[in-house]
Amino acid sequence: GIQVEQSPPDLILQEGANSTLRCNFSDSVNNLQWFHQNPWGQLINLFYIPSGTKQNGRLSATTVATERYSLLYISSSQTTDSGVYFCAVDDYNQGGKLIFGQGTELSVKP
Amino acid sequence: ETGVTQSPTHLIKTRGQQVTLRCSSQSGHNTVSWYQQALGQGPQFIFQYYREEENGRGNFPPRFSGLQFPNYSSELNVNALELDDSALYLCASSPRKGVGDTDTQYFGPGTRLTVL
Numbered sequence: 001g002i003q004v005e006q007s008p009p010d011l012i013l014q015e016g017a018n019s020t021l022r023c024n025f026s027d028s029v030n031n032l033q034w035f036h037q038n039p040w041g042q043l044i045n046l047f048y049i050p051s052g053t054k055q056n057g058r059l060s061a062t063t064v065a066t067e068r069y070s071l072l073y074i075s076s077s078q079t080t081d082s083g084v085y086f087c088a089v090d091d092y093n094q095g096g097k098l099i100f101g102q103g104t105e106l107s108v109k110p
Numbered sequence: 111e112t113g114v115t116q117s118p119t120h121l122i123k124t125r126g127q128q129v130t131l132r133c134s135s136q137s138g139h140n141t142v143s144w145y146q147q148a149l150g151q152g153p154q155f156i157f158q159y160y161r162e163e164e165n166g167r168g169n170f171p172p173r174f175s176g177l178q179f180p181n182y183s184s185e186l187n188v189n190a191l192e193l194d195d196s197a198l199y200l201c202a203s204s205p206r207k208g209v210g211d212t213d214t215q216y217f218g219p220g221t222r223l224t225v226l
Contacts, residue, residue, distance in 0.1 A: 041198050043217035100152030
């Protein structure tokens with residue numbers, strides 16, 4: 001099955017700093033989503049981005065499907081950005097399930 | 111528009127017992143997927159229901175079973191609970207035009223199950 005790897009596993013930032021999170025996947029995918037999991041466990045949709053670039057406020061994402069990677073950019077980070085960021089891809093060949101990476105745990109210090 | 115809801119929020123069971131978790135999908139969504147997230151791990155796919163039929167299953171034993179109802183809400187049943195079943199159980203819904211379609215999945219807040 002498809003393998004999803006995220007890097008770095010942990011990241012500590014000072015408030016106001018920028019960061020880039022990476023997601024590599026091992027095969028072609030139909031769907032790629034980025035999520036933020038808050039301390040209460042809620043997975044919040046950030047982007048649905050099988051290819052191309054999208055922006056939403058301080059966040060943006062780029063997926064290069066031909067090279068099998070996606071990047072999530074966080075600019076001017078805030079303490080509320082803390083949490084775990086997951087990348088997930090849709091393995092359509094196995095029933096349309098999402099396969100998640102192990103996540104990047106981000107901690108933004110004031 | 112109501113988002114995905116799950117009940118209960120927390121549950122404590124003992125080994126060998128059975129548990130039923132519930133999920134109400136977002137309005138207009140006909141597909142529900144269930145995931146198990148162990149502490150410190152990414153969610154793992156359990157199974158998916160599309161229009162009341164199971165449409166894909168992950169690497170989970172048969173004691174994990176499910177249902178989807180005509181209103182597209184869903185249940186996850188786990189029999190003969192084991193200690194390793196302790197996890198956050200997440201439900202996600204999505205709209206689908208057909209079996210071959212793929213779209214954004216929206217997650218509920220989860221049910222935290224503890225097995226003692």
